[in-house]
Amino acid sequence: MGVESMPSLKVGxxxxxxxxKGQGVIPVTNHPGGGRLDIPVLVVNGAQPGPTLxxxxxxxxxxxxxxxxxxxxxxxxxxxxxxxxFVGVPAINVPAFEADQRGNPADTFTYDMNRIYPxxxxxxxxxxxxxxxxxxxxxxxxxxxxxxxxxxxxxxxETIFATExxxxxxxxxxxxQGWGLILKSFLPKGSPMAAMGEKGKQGITVELGGRSATxxxxxxxSAQVLAEACLNVMRHYHILPGEATSEKSWxxxxxxxxxxxxxxxxxxEPTVKFQEPMKAGAPLARIYDLYGAExxxxxxxxxxxxxxxRTLPTVQTGDWACFxxxxxxxxx
Numbered sequence: 001m002g003v004e005s006m007p008s009l010k011v012g013x014x015x016x017x018x019x020x021k022g023q024g025v026i027p028v029t030n031h032p033g034g035g036r037l038d039i040p041v042l043v044v045n046g047a048q049p050g051p052t053l054x055x056x057x058x059x060x061x062x063x064x065x066x067x068x069x070x071x072x073x074x075x076x077x078x079x080x081x082x083x084x085x086f087v088g089v090p091a092i093n094v095p096a097f098e099a100d101q102r103g104n105p106a107d108t109f110t111y112d113m114n115r116i117y118p119x120x121x122x123x124x125x126x127x128x129x130x131x132x133x134x135x136x137x138x139x140x141x142x143x144x145x146x147x148x149x150x151x152x153x154x155x156x157x158e159t160i161f162a163t164e165x166x167x168x169x170x171x172x173x174x175x176x177q178g179w180g181l182i183l184k185s186f187l188p189k190g191s192p193m194a195a196m197g198e199k200g201k202q203g204i205t206v207e208l209g210g211r212s213a214t215x216x217x218x219x220x221x222s223a224q225v226l227a228e229a230c231l232n233v234m235r236h237y238h239i240l241p242g243e244a245t246s247e248k249s250w251x252x253x254x255x256x257x258x259x260x261x262x263x264x265x266x267x268x269e270p271t272v273k274f275q276e277p278m279k280a281g282a283p284l285a286r287i288y289d290l291y292g293a294e295x296x297x298x299x300x301x302x303x304x305x306x307x308x309x310r311t312l313p314t315v316q317t318g319d320w321a322c323f324x325x326x327x328x329x330x331x332x
Contacts, residue, residue, distance in 0.1 A: 061096025150210020
């Protein structure tokens with residue numbers, strides 16, 4: 001008997017035969033001027049049957065690290081060696097990406113697509129984009145990675161958000177070496193990973209990069225780390241040949257959002273390091289007025305660690321200023 005072939009994979013307008021690469025769009029609607037608003041997709045369909053990994057970037061338009069990571073993954077994949085498939089969406093929220101903003105500036109009502117996903121077929125514009133993406137993804141994806149970063153205002157280190165389900169934790173651990181922080185998802189609804197979970201499938205949200213890491217070397221580094229993690233996930237689920245790497249243990253807990261109590265100049269402490277243990281009360285940053293007077297010392301709310309910091313120096317009262325992990329345990 002011959003080796004069984006992977007069937008043709010159709011995602012939107014992309015129909016890719018076994019052992020091939022292809023691209024297309026998930027159709028959505030048109031712009032007022034007549035141009036199309038569609039979601040781009042890149043598809044690598046393996047030669048033999050297996051699961052499909054779906055990777056999303058730019059549900060927030062100012063977080064393009066995943067876009068470059070997807071390009072790097074596709075460039076490295078040889079479909080003839082694959083058992084399964086890879087689908088990459090370089091930008092879910094194309095208008096937000098074009099504007100380099102978190103959401104579509106033309107959509108006042110559903111600006112943040114990562115809060116209203118999977119949208120509605122007859123809803124506001126971003127809801128319709130989300131709905132088109134969700135229908136395509138849920139039809140073919142077995143596993144999903146949503147790639148995020150600190151965007152236009154912050155930097156986030158290698159962090160994973162997963163549910164407490166064993167298969168979600170397995171997917172998180174499959175990200176490989178360097179991804180040793182798994183936090184309980186703070187978005188039980190409204191995100192692609194939540195939509196996957198509701199269908200009995202698994203998705204996770206991963207964070208790396210942001211405003212302070214978009215110069216060429218740093219931007220490529222973030223994208224390469226993310227690309228290597230995607231490839232490691234594919235090895236773990238035997239889509240690709242080879243051994244997957246793994247951390248020996250993972251810190252776990254929940255996210256604490258630290259908001260600025262004053263407006264002014266945001267200055268993190270120069271000794272602060274990401275994902276290193278801190279004691280409750282340790283200073284994280286200071287806020288000054290324009291005359292140099294210290295308005296506030298932002299302190300660690302509990303024992304834990306920083307996994308992300310605001311890097312935009314101007315801060316408004318109530319702005320998100322620090323991403324803090326309240327560590328509750330260790331996973332083996």
